[in-house]
Amino acid sequence: MTNAITYITHKSLRTSYVIQGDSMAASGPSADGNTNIPDYEYTDVNTTAFHIGSFRNEWLSRLKAEDCSYQQEDDDAFDANFAKEMGVAAETMTELKSICSLDSLRCHPEDEQPDTEVVPPDPTLKTLVQRKKKQDYRASLKVTKNRHDLYADELERLTVGRRPEEVADLVPEGEVILTINIYYPAIFEKFNYIRPHMTLLMTGSHSLAELRDAICCVSDLQVCGEFSNTPDIAPDFISKDHYKSAFFFFEGVFYNDMRFQECQDISMTVIEWAKARNFPPHSQAKMEDTQFVDLKVKVGFPYLYCHQGDCEHLVIITDVRLAHRNDCLDKKLYPLLTHKHRVTTQKCAVCHVFIGRWFTTNDQFAPSEPCLFCDKCFRMLHYDSEGNKLGDFLAYPYVDRGAFN
Amino acid sequence: MDFFRKQVKSDCEELLRRFQETDSVRFEVFSKIWREMNFAQIFYGTVGHEKRAFSRLVLDSTCRFFLPPFSFQIRVGGLYLLYSLYRCQTASPSEQIRLALKDWDDMKKFEKDAVDAQHVDVVYIFRQLMFLKAFHFTAMPTQLTYNKKKKVERSALCEEFIERASRPQQLINIELLEELSNIHDLYKKLKSSVSMTTEQADSSVNLIHKDLVPQLRSTVVDFYKWQQRKVRHLHRFLFKIICMCVFLDNISCSKRAGLLASIKSKAYGQASEVCALCYRF
Ligand SMILES: [Zn+2]
Ligand SMILES: [Zn+2]
Numbered sequence: 057m058t059n060a061i062t063y064i065t066h067k068s069l070r071t072s073y074v075i076q077g078d079s080m081a082a083s084g085p086s087a088d089g090n091t092n093i094p095d096y097e098y099t100d101v102n103t104t105a106f107h108i109g110s111f112r113n114e115w116l117s118r119l120k121a122e123d124c125s126y127q128q129e130d131d132d133a134f135d136a137n138f139a140k141e142m143g144v145a146a147e148t149m150t151e152l153k154s155i156c157s158l159d160s161l162r163c164h165p166e167d168e169q170p171d172t173e174v175v176p177p178d179p180t181l182k183t184l185v186q187r188k189k190k191q192d193y194r195a196s197l198k199v200t201k202n203r204h205d206l207y208a209d210e211l212e213r214l215t216v217g218r219r220p221e222e223v224a225d226l227v228p229e230g231e232v233i234l235t236i237n238i239y240y241p242a243i244f245e246k247f248n249y250i251r252p253h254m255t256l257l258m259t260g261s262h263s264l265a266e267l268r269d270a271i272c273c274v275s276d277l278q279v280c281g282e283f284s285n286t287p288d289i290a291p292d293f294i295s296k297d298h299y300k301s302a303f304f305f306f307e308g309v310f311y312n313d314m315r316f317q318e319c320q321d322i323s324m325t326v327i328e329w330a331k332a333r334n335f336p337p338h339s340q341a342k343m344e345d346t347q348f349v350d351l352k353v354k355v356g357f358p359y360l361y362c363h364q365g366d367c368e369h370l371v372i373i374t375d376v377r378l379a380h381r382n383d384c385l386d387k388k389l390y391p392l393l394t395h396k397h398r399v400t401t402q403k404c405a406v407c408h409v410f411i412g413r414w415f416t417t418n419d420q421f422a423p424s425e426p427c428l429f430c431d432k433c434f435r436m437l438h439y440d441s442e443g444n445k446l447g448d449f450l451a452y453p454y455v456d457r458g459a460f461n
Numbered sequence: 462m463d464f465f466r467k468q469v470k471s472d473c474e475e476l477l478r479r480f481q482e483t484d485s486v487r488f489e490v491f492s493k494i495w496r497e498m499n500f501a502q503i504f505y506g507t508v509g510h511e512k513r514a515f516s517r518l519v520l521d522s523t524c525r526f527f528l529p530p531f532s533f534q535i536r537v538g539g540l541y542l543l544y545s546l547y548r549c550q551t552a553s554p555s556e557q558i559r560l561a562l563k564d565w566d567d568m569k570k571f572e573k574d575a576v577d578a579q580h581v582d583v584v585y586i587f588r589q590l591m592f593l594k595a596f597h598f599t600a601m602p603t604q605l606t607y608n609k610k611k612k613v614e615r616s617a618l619c620e621e622f623i624e625r626a627s628r629p630q631q632l633i634n635i636e637l638l639e640e641l642s643n644i645h646d647l648y649k650k651l652k653s654s655v656s657m658t659t660e661q662a663d664s665s666v667n668l669i670h671k672d673l674v675p676q677l678r679s680t681v682v683d684f685y686k687w688q689q690r691k692v693r694h695l696h697r698f699l700f701k702i703i704c705m706c707v708f709l710d711n712i713s714c715s716k717r718a719g720l721l722a723s724i725k726s727k728a729y730g731q732a733s734e735v736c737a738l739c740y741r742f
Contacts, residue, residue, distance in 0.1 A: 093562050094600045102605055111562065115598050118565055123591060124598065134592050142581055152585055160492040161545050163501040172551050175506035181498065182468040187506045190464065217554055235604060356605025374606050377599035382554045 090114070094355060094376075102356030105307055108260060108376060109349035112232045115378055124230050126381040220386035227385045232260035234348055235375035235394075238271050241367055255395035258348060259379070262390065264304050264311050265344035270391035273367060284416075284451035287435065288443075302363035304343065304371065307352050311343045329362075402454075404430035406437070412454050419449035428454060465515070469503070469522050473542060474619050476500060477526060480538040481622070488582040491541040501549045516556035519546050521603050526622070527571075528564055535622040536571060537583050544586045547595050557597040558590070564602070 092110035094103040115124075122129060139149045154160075164170045175188045220226050227233075239253040256270055283289065304311040310330070330338060353359070353373055361369040379385070384392055402412045405423055410430030417426045421437045429437070438446055479494045495501070507515045523546060525531075526539025543558055550556060560568070575583040590596065 095563050096601075100603070100605070100608075102607055103601060106600075111600060114562055118562075119598065128594070129592065134588070138585060138588060142576070142579075142584060144581060148581070152581060155489050155492075156582060156585055156589065158548055160489075161495055161501055161549055163496055163499040170502075170505070172505050173508050176499075176502050179499075179502065181472045181500070181503055183465050183472050183503050184506065186465055186468045191506065237606060355600050356607050358607050372605075372607055374604040375599065375601075377559075377597050380557060380597055381594055382557070 097354060097357075102354050105352050105354045107352045108232060108234075111376065112230070112260060112349065112378070116230050119378075124378050124380075126229055126385065128381070216384070217382050218384040218386050218389060220388060225387045227259055227379050227383065227387055227390075229379065231379045232349065232376055233379050233383060234258045234260070234373055236267065237370075237372045237374055238361065239370040239372070240273070241369060253395070254393065255374075257384070257390060257392040257394055259387070259390055260349040261347055263344055264346045264348075264351075265313060265315060266391060268302055268304070268313060268343060268361070268363075270393075271361065271363075271369070273363070273369065282450050282452055284438075284449060285445060287414075287439070287451065301365070302343075302361070305338075305360040305362070307354070307359075308338045310338055310340045311346055312340060313343045315344050402428055404428060404433050406430070406433040414451050415454045416449045416451045420447050421449070465518060466522060469519055472498075472500075472503065473523055473526070474622075476542065477535055477538045477619075477622060480541075481534060484534070486534055486537040486580055486583060488541055488586060491538060492545070495545055500545070503546075504549060504551045507551060512550075512552040513556055516546075516550040516552040519550070520556060520558050524558060524560075524602060528567055531622045533571075533574065537575075537580070540571075540583065540586060540590075544590055544595075547590065547593075555595075558595050559599045559602055560596045561599055561602045 091104070092106045092114055094106045094111065096102070097104045135149060135153070138144070139146070144152065159166075170176070175184050175191065179185055179188060234257065236256045236258060237253045238256065254272070256267070258267060258270075302313045355373050355376055358370045358372050361371045384390070404410050404412055405427050407430060410432065412428035413431045414429045414434040415426045416422055416429065416434075416438075419425070419427055419438075434451070438449065438451070440446060476494060476498055479498075480491055483490050483494075485491075503519065504512070504515065520543065523539065523542050527536055527543055528539075529536075531539065547555065547558060572584065572587055575587070
């Protein structure tokens with residue numbers, strides 16, 4: 057990637073934003089404070105509602121082009137500029153640079169390279185004392201790094217500072233990046249208390265439909281139906297085609313997915329759904345036509361994503377900020393998954409080795425009701441060598457959340 | 462990672478407290494304390510994924526010292542601390558410092574004050590952070606997950622670091638009391654020049670408290686005590702101030718306007734002098 061290219065991308069995007077910004081300013085509020093500068097509605101909990109595109113323009117109008125550029129400027133140019141602007145003589149500048157250098161912060165002899173992965177002996181900082189305590193405790197338990205940590209490392213390594221192969225795929229300078237948490241449905245009783253979620257990064261130019269497509273929920277894959285008489289024709293997975301309707305609810309607006317024929321008349325269902333839950337007056341818009349920059353939201357506030365008729369997820373936008381040179385800058389890798397709750401897989405009740413694929417009810421062979429079997433054990437116990445069903449049980453295909461990770 | 466929040470806060474406050482004692486805004490002075498405390502070691506002992514999470518925690522908990530309501534000197538210390546932590550962190554590539562849109566104006570004002578006062582090192586460190594692209598330009602100072610419990614644990618601001626200029630004891634200090642005392646004497650002389658005897662004057666034209674100055678002084682002392690004992694004293698303090706204003710207002714001689722103006726200008730002058738102290742080289 058060359059200087060010229062980044063510069064042009066930045067410049068063009070910036071210009072178009074500034075134009076938008078001007079028109080926003082004309083219609084926006086002015087006298088009683090700018091409502092597109094987010095502030096707390098409840099301290100440390102959530103913000104007031106603001107328009108994401110206008111928020112971006114507010115930042116861009118304050119920053120110089122180089123402040124949000126991906127390009128690292130030249131050291132000497134910085135020094136020369138500084139000296140000139142502050143009226144500092146050359147020798148003062150040299151002294152200043154040495155005073156403010158990294159060397160002045162070094163806490164060990166120059167010829168020694170300390171091991172930064174261990175707590176130094178006899179620490180005085182309270183943080184270090186605490187860390188030592190924690191490490192000693194962990195060592196006494198003899199636990200090594202858990203899967204969760206490993207997985208987080210993996211995601212991190214993949215995404216930090218990534219650049220695209222094609223210039224056209226570069227996330228433009230001055231673009232906004234949103235961090236979005238999608239929580240798994242509360243009905244999943246096992247996880248009520250730890251609030252498992254996935255975290256996605258999206259850019260301002262993404263649409264809500266793209267967010268929808270990036271949300272993976274097991275109920276999008278759940279096979280409906282009882283297949284005990286015909287286990288061979290039970291499909292492996294059934295995709296989103298089952299019920300295509302879905303909507304997001306942000307700040308009084310229902311955003312419906314209208315991309316498919318089957319979705320066209322969901323509006324009525326939504327309105328009734330809203331009535332039943334005493335929702336305040338609301339309007340509707342199309343998910344696929346709504347970009348994040350068009351949205352008005354509160355950061356930190358729980359909103360709603362509903363699909364498959366009744367599978368409800370909380371959606372929280374936890375962060376909105378300008379893109380940075382260390383971000384993953386390849387558009388193609390967005391929506392970018394940065395966190396996913398790892399669910400332990402449910403093993404077969406018989407062999408305890410393989411992941412469960414069937415669950416049965418009314419089953420005389422089962423140690424529990426309902427009971428989970430791997431495909432092998434299920435067929436072995438419930439069918440004779442010719443494949444004839446033995447007994448009166450009911451069998452449902454099962455998609456394991458853990459297997460789906 | 463929240464596990465370390467309390468310890469990190471206390472370590473940072475200790476460093477800033479030592480910096481405050483020096484009454485300096487020089488980076489040299491700051492970095493000396495940093496080295497004495499082996500502060501770079503705060504990152505030692507974190508591995509893998511912890512590095513990034515700990516950098517995040519440390520930068521988030523330090524950022525507020527760089528903003529109001531802290532005094533200029535503490536804000537300088539906060540800036541130096543942010544810079545030093547940012548440069549010394551073990552996460553690679555580095556975690557950024559979060560800067561919220563609502564705090565931008567405060568920060569630019571701080572930069573301007575530093576430029577105006579020719580604090581070259583303060584300006585240099587600040588511009589270095591911009592140059593190093595150390596900031597994320599964000600909506601809010603931290604990510605928000607609708608976590609209502611976190612609020613309960615939110616720790617109090619360190620009282621000694623807060624801007625002092627607004628405090629009554631700064632406004633009504635020894636010099637002001639002396640000045641008031643002089644004015645009071647002048648007023649007494651004025652009265653006696655009008656009447657035949659001083660005894661007569663004192664009793665007949667008794668428009669102002671005889672012991673105005675000692676009373677004002679004791680009120681300020683009261684206010685100090687209130688800082689330990691809270692509310693009730695403040696009410697009494699305000700009540701006394703109001704009473705005194707009424708007394709001053711009742712002085713029906715031509716000196717009245719001048720006297721009020723003198724007190725006012727002295728009071729404001731003191732306030733701005735206190736601010737100026739923060740800029741001491
Ligand atoms: Zn779902
Ligand atoms: Zn099995």
